[in-house]
Amino acid sequence: MGETIKDLTRTHRCGEVSLADAQNKVTIMGWVQKRRDHGGVIFTDIRDRSGIVQVVFNPEQGSKLFEKADTLRSEYVVAIVGEVEARPEGNINPEIATGEIEIKAEELRILDQAKTPPIQIEDDIDTGEDVRLKYRYLDLRRPKMTKLMQLRHQITKTTRDYLSEKGFLEIETPILTKSTPEGARDYLVPSRINQGHFFALPQSPQIFKQLLMVSGLDRYFQIARCFRDEDLRANRQPEFTQIDMELSFVNKEDIFAITEGLMQEIFALADIDLPEQIEWLSYQEAMARFGSDKPDLRFGMELKDLSAVVAESDFNIFSGTVKNGGQVKGINFKGGADSARSVIDGFEDYVKLFKAKGLAWIALKEEGLKSPIAKFLSDSELAAIQQELDAEPGDLLLLVADKPKVVAAALGNLRLKIAHENDLIPVESYKFAWIVDFPLFEYNEDEDRFVAKHHPFTAPVEEDIELLDSDPAAVRADAYDLVLNGEELGGGSIRINNRALQEKVFSALALTPEEQQDKFGFMLEAFEYGTPPHGGIAFGLDRLMMITGRTDSIRDVIAFPKTQRATSPLTDAPSQVAEKQLHELGISIRS
RNA sequence: GGAGGUGUAGCGUAGCGGUUUAACGCGCCGGCCUGUCAAGCCGGAGAUCGCGGGUUCAAAUCCCGUCUCCUCCGCCA
Numbered sequence: 001m002g003e004t005i006k007d008l009t010r011t012h013r014c015g016e017v018s019l020a021d022a023q024n025k026v027t028i029m030g031w032v033q034k035r036r037d038h039g040g041v042i043f044t045d046i047r048d049r050s051g052i053v054q055v056v057f058n059p060e061q062g063s064k065l066f067e068k069a070d071t072l073r074s075e076y077v078v079a080i081v082g083e084v085e086a087r088p089e090g091n092i093n094p095e096i097a098t099g100e101i102e103i104k105a106e107e108l109r110i111l112d113q114a115k116t117p118p119i120q121i122e123d124d125i126d127t128g129e130d131v132r133l134k135y136r137y138l139d140l141r142r143p144k145m146t147k148l149m150q151l152r153h154q155i156t157k158t159t160r161d162y163l164s165e166k167g168f169l170e171i172e173t174p175i176l177t178k179s180t181p182e183g184a185r186d187y188l189v190p191s192r193i194n195q196g197h198f199f200a201l202p203q204s205p206q207i208f209k210q211l212l213m214v215s216g217l218d219r220y221f222q223i224a225r226c227f228r229d230e231d232l233r234a235n236r237q238p239e240f241t242q243i244d245m246e247l248s249f250v251n252k253e254d255i256f257a258i259t260e261g262l263m264q265e266i267f268a269l270a271d272i273d274l275p276e277q278i279e280w281l282s283y284q285e286a287m288a289r290f291g292s293d294k295p296d297l298r299f300g301m302e303l304k305d306l307s308a309v310v311a312e313s314d315f316n317i318f319s320g321t322v323k324n325g326g327q328v329k330g331i332n333f334k335g336g337a338d339s340a341r342s343v344i345d346g347f348e349d350y351v352k353l354f355k356a357k358g359l360a361w362i363a364l365k366e367e368g369l370k371s372p373i374a375k376f377l378s379d380s381e382l383a384a385i386q387q388e389l390d391a392e393p394g395d396l397l398l399l400v401a402d403k404p405k406v407v408a409a410a411l412g413n414l415r416l417k418i419a420h421e422n423d424l425i426p427v428e429s430y431k432f433a434w435i436v437d438f439p440l441f442e443y444n445e446d447e448d449r450f451v452a453k454h455h456p457f458t459a460p461v462e463e464d465i466e467l468l469d470s471d472p473a474a475v476r477a478d479a480y481d482l483v484l485n486g487e488e489l490g491g492g493s494i495r496i497n498n499r500a501l502q503e504k505v506f507s508a509l510a511l512t513p514e515e516q517q518d519k520f521g522f523m524l525e526a527f528e529y530g531t532p533p534h535g536g537i538a539f540g541l542d543r544l545m546m547i548t549g550r551t552d553s554i555r556d557v558i559a560f561p562k563t564q565r566a567t568s569p570l571t572d573a574p575s576q577v578a579e580k581q582l583h584e585l586g587i588s589i590r591s
Numbered sequence: 592g593g594a595g596g597u598g599u600a601g602c603g604u605a606g607c608g609g610u611u612u613a614a615c616g617c618g619c620c621g622g623c624c625u626g627u628c629a630a631g632c633c634g635g636a637g638a639u640c641g642c643g644g645g646u647u648c649a650a651a652u653c654c655c656g657u658c659u660c661c662u663c664c665g666c667c668a
Contacts, residue, residue: 034628036626036627036628036630037624037627037630038624038625038626038627038630038631039623039624039625040624040625040626041624041625041626041627042625042627043626043627043628043630045628052628054627054628056626056627058625059625073619074618074619087626088626090626091626091627091628093627093628095628096628099628116601116618116619117601117602117618118601118602119601119602120601120602120603120617120618125602125603126602126603126604127602127603128597128598128602128603128660128661129660129661130598130659130660130661131601131602131660133660180668181668182668183667183668184666184667184668185666185667203667203668204668206668228667229667230666230667231592231665231666231667232667233662233663233667234661234662234663236667353594353663353664354664355664442668451668452668453668454668455668456668457668458668509668553661563659563660563661564660564661564662565659565660569659569660
């Protein structure tokens with residue numbers, strides 16, 4: 001059993017004791033980071049979330065105190081009363097914030113003992129994530145993790161302050177809500193009172209925030225938990241957090257202005273400046289130049305269209321692809337001509353992941369051009385390809401011929417892979433862009449119908465409304481994404497605020513009138529009672545955290561994340577439940 | 592659903608058919624040590640080599656299956 005705090009009051013956090021406190025008596029409480037026992041003198045580092053401070057035990061302080069200090073072990077929880085002393089000249093430790101002082105212990109209380117932790121409580125550990133997650137409460141003691149949690153708090157606080165200032169109201173929307181078609185798989189919650197019926201956890205507060213606009217609440221925001229039952233990735237968790245907002249009586253420029261102000265404040269917390277003007281890039285241009293709707297603009301290596309150059313080529317793979325409506329495009333890996341064959345084969349394997357049938361390459365070596373496809377191309381075609389790609393001796397040209405979608409995915413991703421592997425991306429560089437003019441619909445071959453590119457409540461660009469019937473694929477959406485360094489920070493749109501148009505879009509998505517009524521009837525009805533023009537945007541808080549916290553795993557920025565198989569090693573969730581619980585819910589497990 | 596990687600003391604790794612009684616670093620325990628802060632020196636404990644099966648005189652090591660964690664494709668309006 002540990003001792004109790006009793007009359008003690010903490011006067012300082014460990015990391016906050018400074019030279020200004022010299023000669024003063026302080027009381028600190030925290031964990032034993034380290035004990036360095038010199039026989040005649042014992043040093044301990046005491047840690048709390050603010051940092052560490054050195055406490056010294058001398059025999060002169062009393063043998064009882066000294067003997068007690070001798071029993072201290074890692075992660076014991078202690079309270080220490082002592083006098084702050086400036087360290088003598090040669091003993092200052094510039095590595096730690098409190099290195100100019102130490103605390104001469106006068107009283108030590110062991111508030112709790114601790115087993116030796118399974119992971120070491122220090123920053124640069126290589127411990128596997130399974131162990132870290134099982135003992136997450138220990139992992140979070142590591143300064144790096146503690147700082148990330150602090151940063152997360154600062155970002156949400158900044159968001160609340162900024163948006164409140166701009167006239168937004170923070171309003172909670174239901175967690176137990178209705179399953180709607182479209183979008184991700186829902187997490188379902190059975191209803192005991194209404195057996196056979198299910199709530200769904202929200203994929204986003206989308207419909208509710210629009211209803212709040214119908215209510216006249218004018219400006220809404222929420223730090224909203226969202227749930228999607230899809231497979232996980234390094235930057236995707238089944239439950240994640242959005243900074244979600246919706247505004248009435250605005251156009252997209254209004255939303256951009258408010259959003260940019262918010263991003264400025266958030267990124268300032270991480271010493272990252274936003275540009276005066278964030279550039280706009282159309283979806284079409286982003287896809288054409290970077291093969292992605294979230295282009296990484298920190299480096300070049302842009303995709304160049306070679307279709308015209310090879311349209312009449314004798315090389316059938318190229319000319320045939322162009323004739324069948326496909327494209328031939330290429331990128332230039334500057335200075336890559338001497339890449340080993342195995343490296344180039346690796347590139348080919350990589351583009352095949354994105355359904356490309358192959359990867360053609362031309363290496364411009366010192367001794368001349370080397371390429372398995374050169375013999376199929378005329379000299380003028382080869383020359384034109386090099387010119388389009390701005391090629392010089394030493395370059396490696398990589399070409400893909402396929403459907404536009406495949407070419408974009410293959411070369412867009414290959415561009416990123418090459419850049420990462422060859423350190424072509426400048427560090428501490430931040431390139432923002434608004435991506436605009438998304439298509440409203442995307443054709444889904446599996447389902448043989450159009451699906452919403454953003455979501456079904458997105459308004460079409462006004463001049464494209466007449467195309468809804470004649471050429472749905474050509475309709476542009478009044479939607480936008482904010483992109484940074486190849487990551488989508490957030491996205492939103494101006495919404496439909498009119499029942500007739502909303503029904504028209506639903507119909508274009510092949511929802512029958514009955515489905516529209518059943519799934520969205522309440523929303524359509526709401527739109528009949530005077531709906532203001534409105535729009536909004538939502539940012540992935542976890543992704544903002546990854547960038548500002550400079551980490552590449554989403555699990556590092558969430559206190560208690562799930563593993564890739566969507567489980568929690570800490571709590572062992574999800575788990576089986578008692579037969580009685582299932583019975584109450586009217587559920588039986590099919591085995 | 593698919594592809595790849597991974598798993599050896601508490602943690603990180605080495606060993607990749609037989610000189611292994613499974614090694615090293617960190618951590619842990621004990622001793623010495625009055626200025627360390629990656630303390631130092633001496634000594635010690637600690638491992639069913641993920642799990643199951645197979646091949647072999649012999650398996651941590653080779654083969655098959657399975658599970659875990661990670662990365663990616665599909666999926667994520």
